[in-house]
Amino acid sequence: MDCPLAFKKEKLRHLEDGCRQNGLAMTVQRRVVLDALAERTDHPSADQLYDAVRGRLRGISRTTVYRVLETLVGIGVVQKISNPESKARYDANTVRHHHIHCIRCEKIEDMHTPALHLAQQVPIATESGFTIVDYSINFSGICPDCRS
Amino acid sequence: MDCPLAFKKEKLRHLEDGCRQNGLAMTVQRRVVLDALAERTDHPSADQLYDAVRGRLRGISRTTVYRVLETLVGIGVVQKISNPESKARYDANTVRHHHIHCIRCEKIEDMHTPALHLAQQVPIATESGFTIVDYSINFSGICPDCRS
DNA sequence: GTTAATGCAAAGCATTTGCACACGT
DNA sequence: ACGTGTGCAAATGCTTTGCATTAAC
Numbered sequence: 170m171d172c173p174l175a176f177k178k179e180k181l182r183h184l185e186d187g188c189r190q191n192g193l194a195m196t197v198q199r200r201v202v203l204d205a206l207a208e209r210t211d212h213p214s215a216d217q218l219y220d221a222v223r224g225r226l227r228g229i230s231r232t233t234v235y236r237v238l239e240t241l242v243g244i245g246v247v248q249k250i251s252n253p254e255s256k257a258r259y260d261a262n263t264v265r266h267h268h269i270h271c272i273r274c275e276k277i278e279d280m281h282t283p284a285l286h287l288a289q290q291v292p293i294a295t296e297s298g299f300t301i302v303d304y305s306i307n308f309s310g311i312c313p314d315c316r317s
Numbered sequence: 318m319d320c321p322l323a324f325k326k327e328k329l330r331h332l333e334d335g336c337r338q339n340g341l342a343m344t345v346q347r348r349v350v351l352d353a354l355a356e357r358t359d360h361p362s363a364d365q366l367y368d369a370v371r372g373r374l375r376g377i378s379r380t381t382v383y384r385v386l387e388t389l390v391g392i393g394v395v396q397k398i399s400n401p402e403s404k405a406r407y408d409a410n411t412v413r414h415h416h417i418h419c420i421r422c423e424k425i426e427d428m429h430t431p432a433l434h435l436a437q438q439v440p441i442a443t444e445s446g447f448t449i450v451d452y453s454i455n456f457s458g459i460c461p462d463c464r465s
Numbered sequence: 466g467t468t469a470a471t472g473c474a475a476a477g478c479a480t481t482t483g484c485a486c487a488c489g490t
Numbered sequence: 491a492c493g494t495g496t497g498c499a500a501a502t503g504c505t506t507t508g509c510a511t512t513a514a515c
Contacts, residue, residue, distance in 0.1 A: 194514045196470060216504075230472045235505065237470095251399040251455055255479065256504065269447050278445050297426050298461035299417050306454050307399055313446035342489050342494060364479075378497050383480065385495095403504070404479065 180261050181207035187246035201226045202237045206247065206261040212268070212277045214256050251307065252277060269308035273315035280308060328409050329355035335394035349374045350385045354395065354409040360416070360425040362404050399455065400425065417456035421463035428456060 184203045188195060205213075205221045213221070219234040238259055241247035248260045250268060254275060267280040332351045336343060353361075353369045361369070367382040386407055389395035396408045398416060402423060415428040 192469095194469065196514070198471070214504090228472085232473080232506085233471055239506095240470095249401045251401045253397045253399045253405070255403050255405055257401070257403055269445070269449070271447065272450065278447070281444075296429075297417070299419065299426070299456070299458040300464065301417065301456050301458040302420065303458075304454055304456040306452055308447070308449050308452040310447040310449040310451075316448065340494095344489065344495065346496070362479090376497085380481080380498080381496055387481095388495095 177208045183263075184241070184246050184261060187241070187244050191244045193240065193244070197226060198229050198233050199237055201229065202234060202241075206241075206259065210262075210279060212250055212258045212260050214258050218259070250277070251305070265303070265305070267306040267308065269310055271312035271315055272309050273311060276312055276314075278312075280306070325356045331411075332389070332394050332409060335389070335392050339392045341388065341392070345374060346377050346381050347385055349377065350382060350389075354389075354407065358410075358427060360398055360406045360408050362406050364404075366407065398425070399453070413451070413453070415454040415456065417458055419460035419463055420457050421459060424460055424462075426460075428454070 181203060184207060185195075188199065188203075193199070201222045202218065204225075205218050209221075215235050215238055216231070218238070219229075219231050222229055222234060238247065238257075242249055242259075246261070246263060248263055250258050250260050252258055252270060252275075258277060262279070268277050269280050270277045329351060332355060333343075336347065336351075341347070349370045350366065352373075353366055357369075363383050363386055364379070366386070367377075367379050370377055370382060386395065386405075390397055390407075394409070394411060396411055398406050398408050400406055400418060400423075406425065410427070416425050417428050418425045
């Protein structure tokens with residue numbers, strides 16, 4: 170498989186390592202959020218994660234889920250992904266990859282097409298004087314479910 | 318200039334044409350929103366547009382600005398652009414181009430680097446079965462203002 | 466035992482909706 | 491005149507914050 174961090178176990182370890190290295194306490198709540206993040210590849214919103222996590226740890230609060238996610242983004246092990254909805258979506262895969270979203274149902278999936286590596290073509294600085302740090306490509310289209 | 322729709326007049330005409338072709342009434346409110354959109358290249362949020370427009374047409378309501386924008390997105394002359402904030406940003410330039418956003422101040426600017434045309438490399442359909450309609454590249458980096 | 470993390474409830478933005486009135490065609 | 495578009499106010503959805511309690515190290 171040419172996609173690092175594609176598997177649950179590896180993602181989970183990456184998340185745990187990040188927490189440990191940043192001195193974050195491993196609470197029950199953090200653990201279930203980490204688990205939920207690691208086993209999904211569908212870029213869930215905070216509320217979707219909250220729903221997933223509530224089944225496993227009764228009583229966990231929505232606030233905690235939001236706070237755990239912000240903490241993980243803060244230490245860099247999770248990314249908030251860009252999308253046209255007005256709602257954050259999270260991605261535990263921090264290896265560079267791209268996304269495609271369905272313009273009908275708003276689903277977002279990963280793209281691993283290797284032809285898309287721009288590394289050599291990307292200017293370090295732009296006409297406008299920006300120093301470029303990273304990039305990602307967002308495709309839009311229609312998913313198989315919505316086409317039928 | 319290799320960038321179509323780069324100029325205010327042309328953008329405005331494109332917006333007006335779209336409205337006419339879709340049978341939309343040209344109200345004073347729509348006119349000022351169209352003007353405001355055409356003369357900006359900074360991908361304003363609905364509220365920024367509302368502020369801009371309020372100066373010219375006292376009494377226009379925030380609701381109307383939101384509604385006009387949604388209508389324009391609906392007929393395809395304006396795009397909601399993807400960004401990691403939880404707030405929509407609008408772009409009256411529907412010619413394919415890319416964006417760079419500053420990770421410090423969240424500013425978003427256009428990129429017209431011609432080397433980035435992926436047309437030939439982009440698969441029509443993905444592993445996941447999506448039919449691709451469009452794409453855009455999002456760069457992130459630090460803008461000149463924030464670097465100093 | 467300290468310090469950091471959680472839960473609750475309330476507040477804060479961004480956005481949408483229902484309904485009565487006004488305006489463009 | 492007709493139907494669409496607007497304004498207002500209230501509702502909704504997503505997210506954040508303050509504060510007292512609880513749990514991790």
